[in-house]
Amino acid sequence: MDLQTLGWNDFFKETFFLYQEKGLHPGRVISRKNNNYVIICEEKLALAKITGKFRYNTQTNKDFPTVGDWVALEMKKQSSHLLIHAVLPRENAFVRKSPISGGRKLKEGVVIGGKTEEQIIASNINTAFIVIGLDNNFEIRRIERYLTLVYHSNINPVIILNKLDLCFSLDDYIKQVKDIAGMVPVHPISAEKGMNMDVFSNYLLPGKTVVFLGSSGVGKSTITNYLLGDEKQKKQSISKSTGKGRHTTTSVELILHHSNGMIIDTPGVRELQLWGDEEILDQSFEDIKQLIYHCKFNNCHHQKEPGCAIQKAIEDNLLSRSRFESYQKQLFELQRLRTKRRDFEKKLNKK
Ligand SMILES: Nc1nc2c(ncn2[C@@H]2O[C@H](COP(=O)(O)OP(=O)(O)OP(=O)(O)O)[C@@H](O)[C@H]2O)c(=O)[nH]1
Ligand SMILES: [Zn+2]
DSSP, X not given: OOGGGGTOOHHHHHHHHHHHHTTOEEEEEEEEETTEEEEEOSSOEEEEEEOHHHHHHOOSGGGSOOTTOEEEEEOOTTOSSEEEEEEOOOSOEEXXXXXXXXXXXXXXXXXXXXXXXXXXXXXXXXXXXXXXXXXXXXXXXXXXXXXXXXXXXXXXXXXXXXXXXXXXXXXXXXXXXXXXXXXXXXXEOBTTTTBSXXXXXXXXXXXXXXXXXXXXXXXXXXXXXXXXXXXXXXXXXXXXXXXXXXOXXXXXXXXXXXXXXXXXXXXXXXXXXXXXXXXXXXXXXXXXXXXXXXXXXXXXXXXXXXXXXXXXXXHTTSSOHHHHHHHHHHHHHHHHHHHHHHHHHHHHHHO
16 A cells, blocks of 8 residues: 555655655554554555663653554564654644543542643544534533544544434524534534434545544444445444454544545533633634624623623524533633643643
């Protein structure tokens, strides 16, 4: 398989130059379990580990190789695995706040210490499909959170409304989504019934990588299995043989598709915590940002101040109260994160 088909481009080529001189080879991370990586290189799939030096020099989670990354590899003779010397700079990455915080203690009901870190779910992505089910679990506020993170990651978002077969008021759902997502493409589909599944061919193109994001149970694996066609049977039989009943994704993995595009399937996350500065809301809440600009006072809290454009828009039914509350919630979360990050960075610098 040639590297271009795997997403290799001038951006990576330029940064790889240094490693090429040292006789290293490029490869892309397909999956990861602790320090065991599956890599795809020009000729083959291979197992790889990071070098001791790499580990020694690495301080935070985000510096370790992640699914989707391009890495510089040493092919060792007579060894069962390759050695990863470096991760090439990422074109982009989907990040959230890591829910696992080491060293946390509970003191009188308050969480003290722990790490405030970002977790990179996958990298070097062209399109992020935010999947949501058109069933009882339809949660518009969750789409907002995903949109904030996807915009922040510099990846093109596309919203997939799955389980169309269970839905009797599509227009109503589409309106709700359009109200918060503006120009983002929205596609209603049913993976189980094979409805509108051809929309994916616009995104699954040679050398392009797409990722499926969304809560557990929205149908990410069902969509992936459908797109994989023949491979589908294989995946199902794997889950049967493990006795788990239905297949649930437990780790992030990059899968090669017959279109020569690549699919990254991610497990549904229960907690989707934001990561970034407050500016990351500029795009996902552009409507609110525009309104705030028209408030009479620069430091308006949008409560009962005279000339508040937000309160006026809510009164006039131009903005829903729940959307504004959702904006405030995300804003507070990011402000809290900023304080925690500052403390964590101070601690790191002291070490
Ligand atoms: N009615 C209907 N059910 C669907 C559709 N797509 C998926 N499902 C069902 O929804 C359930 C969850 O689907 P999965 O594909 O496992 O969901 P997931 O998002 O991959 O979940 P995690 O792996 O836990 O993250 C399964 O029982 C599917 O059969 C659909 O289009 N219509
Ligand atoms: Zn205001």
